[in-house]
Amino acid sequence: MTEITEVPSPFCGIGTDDLTIQVDGLTVQVSDNGCAVNTPAFEQAITDTSARVDGLEVSLDVAVAKAAELLRASNQPVIGGCATDVNGMRGVMAVADKAGAVVDNMNFTAARRNFLALQDTGWMNTTLAEIKNRCDYLLVVGVDLEGFAPRFFERYLWNKESMFLDNTSAREVVYLGKAPSGDASTSPAGAKAKVLACADADLPEVMAVLRALVKNKKIVAESVCGIAVSDLQAVAEQLKMAKYGVVTWAAGALNFDQAELTVQMLSEMVKDINTMNTRCSGFPLGGKEGDQTANQVCGWTSAFPARTRFSSGFPEYDPFLYDTNAMLANGEADVLVWVQAFNSGSVPPATDLPMIVVARSGMTFSKEPDVFIPVGTPGIDHAGHAYRLDNVVAIRLKKLRDSGLPSTADVLNAIEHAL
Amino acid sequence: MLIKLTGGTVYDPASGIDGQVQTLYVQDGRFVKQPAADVKIDKEYDLKGKVVMSGAIDMHTHIGGGKGNIARMLIPEDHRKDPVYRSDITRSGCGHAMPSTFTTGYRYAEMGYTAGFEPAVLPINARQAHMEMGDIPILDKGGYVMLGSDDYLLRMLTAKKDQKAINDYVAWTMNAAKAIGVKVVNPGGINAFKFNQRKLELDEQNAHYGVSPREILKVLATAVKELGVKHPLHVHGCNLGVPGNVETTLDTIQGVGGLPMHLTHIQFHSYGTEGDFKFSSGGAAIAEAINKNKNITADVGQILFGQTITASGDNMRQHANHGFANPNKWVCMDIECDAGCGVVPFKYRDQNFVNALQWAIGLEIFLLVDDPWRVFLTTDHPNGAPFTTYPHLIRLLMDKSFRNDMLATIHPEAQKMTTLASIDREYSLQEIAILTRAGAAKLIGLDDRGSLGEGAWADITVYTDNADREKMFEKPDYVFKDGELVVVDGKVVHTKWGTTHIVRPDWDISVEQDLQKYFDRFMTMKVGNFKISDDEITEDGRGSLTTHTLNGVA
Numbered sequence: 001m002t003e004i005t006e007v008p009s010p011f012c013g014i015g016t017d018d019l020t021i022q023v024d025g026l027t028v029q030v031s032d033n034g035c036a037v038n039t040p041a042f043e044q045a046i047t048d049t050s051a052r053v054d055g056l057e058v059s060l061d062v063a064v065a066k067a068a069e070l071l072r073a074s075n076q077p078v079i080g081g082c083a084t085d086v087n088g089m090r091g092v093m094a095v096a097d098k099a100g101a102v103v104d105n106m107n108f109t110a111a112r113r114n115f116l117a118l119q120d121t122g123w124m125n126t127t128l129a130e131i132k133n134r135c136d137y138l139l140v141v142g143v144d145l146e147g148f149a150p151r152f153f154e155r156y157l158w159n160k161e162s163m164f165l166d167n168t169s170a171r172e173v174v175y176l177g178k179a180p181s182g183d184a185s186t187s188p189a190g191a192k193a194k195v196l197a198c199a200d201a202d203l204p205e206v207m208a209v210l211r212a213l214v215k216n217k218k219i220v221a222e223s224v225c226g227i228a229v230s231d232l233q234a235v236a237e238q239l240k241m242a243k244y245g246v247v248t249w250a251a252g253a254l255n256f257d258q259a260e261l262t263v264q265m266l267s268e269m270v271k272d273i274n275t276m277n278t279r280c281s282g283f284p285l286g287g288k289e290g291d292q293t294a295n296q297v298c299g300w301t302s303a304f305p306a307r308t309r310f311s312s313g314f315p316e317y318d319p320f321l322y323d324t325n326a327m328l329a330n331g332e333a334d335v336l337v338w339v340q341a342f343n344s345g346s347v348p349p350a351t352d353l354p355m356i357v358v359a360r361s362g363m364t365f366s367k368e369p370d371v372f373i374p375v376g377t378p379g380i381d382h383a384g385h386a387y388r389l390d391n392v393v394a395i396r397l398k399k400l401r402d403s404g405l406p407s408t409a410d411v412l413n414a415i416e417h418a419l
Numbered sequence: 420m421l422i423k424l425t426g427g428t429v430y431d432p433a434s435g436i437d438g439q440v441q442t443l444y445v446q447d448g449r450f451v452k453q454p455a456a457d458v459k460i461d462k463e464y465d466l467k468g469k470v471v472m473s474g475a476i477d478m479h480t481h482i483g484g485g486k487g488n489i490a491r492m493l494i495p496e497d498h499r500k501d502p503v504y505r506s507d508i509t510r511s512g513c514g515h516a517m518p519s520t521f522t523t524g525y526r527y528a529e530m531g532y533t534a535g536f537e538p539a540v541l542p543i544n545a546r547q548a549h550m551e552m553g554d555i556p557i558l559d560k561g562g563y564v565m566l567g568s569d570d571y572l573l574r575m576l577t578a579k580k581d582q583k584a585i586n587d588y589v590a591w592t593m594n595a596a597k598a599i600g601v602k603v604v605n606p607g608g609i610n611a612f613k614f615n616q617r618k619l620e621l622d623e624q625n626a627h628y629g630v631s632p633r634e635i636l637k638v639l640a641t642a643v644k645e646l647g648v649k650h651p652l653h654v655h656g657c658n659l660g661v662p663g664n665v666e667t668t669l670d671t672i673q674g675v676g677g678l679p680m681h682l683t684h685i686q687f688h689s690y691g692t693e694g695d696f697k698f699s700s701g702g703a704a705i706a707e708a709i710n711k712n713k714n715i716t717a718d719v720g721q722i723l724f725g726q727t728i729t730a731s732g733d734n735m736r737q738h739a740n741h742g743f744a745n746p747n748k749w750v751c752m753d754i755e756c757d758a759g760c761g762v763v764p765f766k767y768r769d770q771n772f773v774n775a776l777q778w779a780i781g782l783e784i785f786l787l788v789d790d791p792w793r794v795f796l797t798t799d800h801p802n803g804a805p806f807t808t809y810p811h812l813i814r815l816l817m818d819k820s821f822r823n824d825m826l827a828t829i830h831p832e833a834q835k836m837t838t839l840a841s842i843d844r845e846y847s848l849q850e851i852a853i854l855t856r857a858g859a860a861k862l863i864g865l866d867d868r869g870s871l872g873e874g875a876w877a878d879i880t881v882y883t884d885n886a887d888r889e890k891m892f893e894k895p896d897y898v899f900k901d902g903e904l905v906v907v908d909g910k911v912v913h914t915k916w917g918t919t920h921i922v923r924p925d926w927d928i929s930v931e932q933d934l935q936k937y938f939d940r941f942m943t944m945k946v947g948n949f950k951i952s953d954d955e956i957t958e959d960g961r962g963s964l965t966t967h968t969l970n971g972v973a
Contacts, residue, residue: 006945017948086550087959097511119495122748122762124738128943129543129755133570134613161940163570163756164627243615274738279615281753296488300520300551303491303498303513314502314511315519317495383958385546392485392754394546396948396955409959 003031008395010085010342010379011041013287014128014149014156015388015395023401028380035150044344046403048361048374055368060406060414067337067356067371068418074335075311077101080324080348081359082298082306083289084341084408085384085397088375089297091412092339098419100311101337104324105294106346107286108307110252112319114284115305116260123267124274126246126281127390132156133163135171137242139235140193141266142177142203143250146184148285149389153184164244174235176210176227177203178253196232198225201256204265210236211269214276239269240276250285287389289342296387296394325349341375341408358411376405420461421446421454422902427466427881430848431473432857433870437849443471445877448902452873466881469896472852473871474533474878476859479653479683479718480800482523483537483552483562485544486730486760489750490517490801494728494764496746509911516727516764516801524556525911526807531880531895534559534917535806536863538602538653538683539732541565543755545596546951549919553962557905559878561863561920563600563653564592565732567635568609570756571937573628582641583927589642590926591934595950599863599920599967600650601643602683604732605657606632609759612735619735621657621670632657633674640678646924647969649864651679651716656688659736663692665701672708672715681862684720684799686781693836696772700837702783709788716862717788718795721781721812722774723804728764731802737761756941767804775833779826783837785816786844791853795862810893816846817888865920866967877902916961923966 001024008017012035019042020032026046030039051063058066071077079092082105096103105111117123131138138157145152162168173185173193177200185193198206202225209224213236219229239245247270254262266282273280286292291306298306304317320326327333328351337356338348344362348355354370357363361374378384379397384407387394422445429441444451454460481487491498498513503522505511512519514526527535535555540548540562552560566572566589575585589601607630608619614626622631640652656671658664668688672680682688691699709715726745731737734751738761741749745766753759767774781803788794796813800806815822819842826839834840846854860869867875879899885891894909905913931946938946956962 006947008944008948015944017944090554090959094510097505115492118492118748118750120748122493122744122750124751126753127755129757129941130613130753132943133756133941134753156943163574163941244613277615279613295492296547299488299491301510301512301554303517303519303522304495305492310505310511312502313504315498315513316502317498383954385550385955392541392544392547392752393944394544394550395944396546396952 004398004400007400008379008397009038010290010386010395010397011288012037012149012151013389014152015393016151016155017395021400026401026403028400037150041342042380044362046361046405049405051373053371060373063371063373064411064414064418067415070335070354070356070370071099071415071419074099076333077335077337078324078327078333079103079337079339081106081338081340081346082294083343083346084293084339085290085378085386086293086297086394087384088339088341088378088408088412089290089294090301091409091416093298093301094416095412095419096310098416102309102322102327102333103298103306104322105291105306107252107289107291109323111286111291111295113251113254113259113263115319117264117267121264121268123282124270126283127392128156128388130281131246131283132159134244135246136165137238137245138171138173139239139245139247140173140175141207141247141249142200143253143285144178144181145248147181148250150184158188172238176206196227196235198227200254203254204262206232207262207265211265211272214239214269214272239273239280240278242280243278245273245280246283247280248283248285252286285389287387289346290386292387292389292391296391328353339408341377358408361405373411374405375408375411376403378407381405382407420902421458423460423463424471424879425463425465425467427469427471429471429871430852431871432849432853433860434872443871445899445902448877450871450873450875450877464897468884470848470882470884471871472880473856473869474880474898474900475531475855476863476869477527477532477535477797477806478795478859478863479538479797480535480806481537481539481730481802482535482555483560484540484548486732486762487517487551489760489762490728490730493748493750493762497726497728508914516805520551520554521556524558528557528898528900528906528911529909530807530809530893531882531898532558533878533898533900534868536560537562539563539565539604540596540598541732541754541758542569542592542596543757546955549597549951549956552919553956553959556914557900557917559917559920561599563602563650564596564598565602565604565758566592567603567606567639568758570610573607573610573625573630576630576634576638577628582638582645584930585638586642586645587926587930589639590646590924591930594923594926597919597921597951597956597964599922600648600653601639602653602655603635603639604655604758605659605735606635608632608657608735609732612738612759613753617735617739619657621667621674636671636675640675640680644678647971648922648924649967649970650862651681653681653683655683655733659687659733660740662690662698664688665691665704668705669708672712677714679714682715682717684797684803685717686720686722686777686784686803689780689784696832698773698776700776700780700783702780703787703838706784706787709793710790716793716795718797719781719784720797720799720803722767722777723798723808723811724767724769724774724778725804726766727801727804728762729802730760730762732758732760734759734761737763755943769829772830772832775830776836778829779833779837779839782815782822782839783842786842791850792858792861794854795859796854810889813851813892814887814889817851819843819845864922864967918963918965919956920965920967922969924969
């Protein structure tokens with residue numbers, strides 16, 4: 001039994017790196033600072049150790065050769081999932097470039113809500129340490145923050161000490177839209193977060209009114225989607241009164257049509273406040289299962305986010321056309337590659353196409369893929385790098401045990417060489 | 420493998436060779452003496468009539484790090500105008516303003532460059548900078564780590580920690596971030612912006628810490644010197660882009676008290692307030708100050724006309740300039756009690772008075788600084804223009820009639836506000852070799868690079884002499900990297916991986932005790948997880964680290 005401390009997690013997105021983990025052979029146990037997201041993700045046992053072709057156990061070389069054969073015969077492969085570490089994603093990019101594939105991160109349809117706003121008008125955002133030390137007012141829009149990241153409040157809002165706030169417990173938290181699922185947002189002094197609840201689909205209207213109020217526009221209505229305008233007026237005033245207000249949202253939770261316009265409304269409101277003699281920042285929540293990693297690596301190697309096609313011999317980005325699910329539904333792909341090194345529960349979409357799965361050991365399928373190669377999990381079975389949700393900090397993942405499983409990069413680089 | 424490069428006209432300022440016909444020999448990646456007559460030559464290149472220089476070194480180019488990737492994400496429409504096809508030996512990508520990493524490496528090499536240095540490595544984002552640079556083929560690379568707006572340093576200054584403690588912290592950070600230099604950006608200003616200060620003069624205090632930019636410059640320049648780091652403190656000064664900032668820059672030069680200091684993209688810091696538009700050239704005054712103060716070096720940060728994107732750590736100034744965003748979209752970030760960044764697309768136009776005069780100011784500085792060893796050829800890629808404009812810029816410096824033809828096309832009021840037409844100087848090939856090779860290697864502190872002398876690494880560029888210097892410099896006949904032929908006739912024929920240049924100054928181990936407490940109390944990661952280990956650069960089998968010597972240390 002070995003104890004490993006200060007272990008960083010690639011699973012929760014907020015880059016917690018204070019986990020203590022007991023390793024006994026292949027068994028991993030989180031003994032300190034675990035949470036509902038991280039503990040099961042670390043502790044999941046290894047079941048598959050061999051690659052399979054057509055359901056039969058084969059050597060890695062045979063599986064790689066079969067994968068290369070399927071890709072060579074393909075006119076338009078799609079690499080979906082793209083949930084892995086930096087080196088794994090580098091491997092994805094190399095295979096995509098050579099095979100003329102589409103690269104599509106599994107969370108891109110959610111992330112698209114942010115990318116469309118970013119690429120149209122931009123934003124002013126902040127990162128976790130700034131929140132921990134500076135944020136005096138947090139507006140949570142349309143997301144159950146503690147459901148998303150169970151330890152967010154403990155680590156970044158109710159931290160005992162901060163450099164610039166005398167009393168972190170005096171920070172104010174307001175929810176707009178979804179109400180919190182628990183009490184994590186209640187301050188150590190017992191102050192409960194204020195909740196201005198509305199349906200998700202009403203957020204565009206509510207955000208529009210809030211931005212109008214921030215800009216001192218006159219609103220005649222007395223309520224909007226069940227929220228009193230006077231309550232929104234108070235939020236607008238508090239945002240402008242705060243020294244370092246933060247507005248957070250999760251693109252994945254804004255599950256309604258044209259949600260990018262709500263992200264844009266929110267981001268433009270943050271910009272407005274920064275012209276009103278105070279500071280304010282946005283804070284997008286994401287970063288799970290390698291989605292920031294996929295976009296970062298695809299970003300520097302192709303110059304585009306991770307929904308990009310290489311079949312013309314150069315990268316072409318289209319946030320709508322190169323959606324794995326849309327391509328499968330429209331008959332525009334002929335081979336599916338599914339890369340998911342973090343979560344064996346995140347299975348490939350149903351398809352009759354030839355399928356190559358490079359995934360965490362333990363994935364079970366309703367239809368056996370043509371090729372299945374179980375890989376090690378970054379941060380458990382091999383070292384690596386993954387991006388935190390704030391997209392600035394890449395955490396150094398540790399190797400905790402010697403499972404003998406190849407990394408995503410090992411497998412994809414082998415496939416690329418075999419192409 | 421023994422290579423003979425026969426009879427080229429050699430410009431090697433590092434060895435004092437100025438246009439002499441010489442034959443060079445390369446073995447195992449380095450230049451060697453002429454071998455004995457009976458030693459077999461494996462490969463000979465006939466370079467008679469060709470111009471031979473060492474590989475060019477870009478000492479300030481934004482090629483790695485988060486803000487560059489934000490810039491990429493922000494402007495897909497710019498990438499679509501310059502798709503780059505894959506080939507059997509090269510990866511696909513996109514070019515123009517903020518190219519993908521692979522394209523960055525190919526295009527630099529195709530212009531005869533063999534090294535580039537990222538000047539704004541945030542300590543907390545250093546992993547990303549190295550990972551991006553790790554995907555830039557052919558080039559050697561390295562980074563200057565950014566300090567000066569980090570709360571840790573400002574707390575030290577408020578607590579009146581002594582210079583030794585600051586030196587330890589600077590050395591520790593350089594090691595943790597794998598850097599070869601130290602950069603300061605708008606000293607303390609990025610931090611002040613987080614406290615809602617919108618400008619910060621050289622002697623103005625940070626509202627929270629009571630520390631001025633002048634104090635920050637002084638302690639950091641001292642630290643760099645006392646640690647023996649050869650690259651002087653790399654300074655992006657206060658008030659970037661503000662009319663009248665020439666006074667701030669002159670003050671900064673005086674204020675550093677003779678310590679070595681490199682002023683980067685100085686063009687953006689050389690503006691007066693004269694004339695009908697209250698915007699005038701401070702180029703002559705700046706050049707005069709550089710000429711007089713031998714402790715000062717500068718790169719220009721020339722602007723060239725067209726679409727680009729600006730990516731800077733200076734979010735205070737980038738926020739102030741967001742109204743100029745073209746197209747109208749921009750990003751500012753506060754980052755981890757460490758620094759920040761601002762990304763604003765720009766379109767410099769020759770018929771815009773301010774842009775036209777910026778163009779002229781940069782050229783004035785190039786031409787009025789006497790000593791080519793103390794001025795460096797940059798566009799602050801991509802901020803003044805993409806690096807692919809360098810051959811055009813070289814022609815502007817080497818060809819007076821071409822320069823004056825260009826001058827005649829810019830905004831007429833800007834023409835009246837510059838002395839450019841009266842400057843006769845034309846750079847020589849030897850001077851270009853100093854600006855882009857020997858001088859840059861010396862300034863960064865690279866051992867065995869930027870020279871064609873025996874023992875140096877064989878990074879070589881071979882050009883066909885051409886009176887049209889733009890044509891000459893945009894398409895070298897041959898480029899060798901570490902003795903391997905990588906470019907023929909301006910096209911990549913072979914790729915390899917360059918090294919990462921670093922220094923490892925010493926620090927007192929006790930510094931980490933305070934840092935550990937600070938990280939545990941205020942940061943979002945453990946100090947042990949913050950430090951970049953050597954294997955993070957080398958474990959993929961492509962990267963390597965090259966550690967350079969320090970002053971006063973053998």
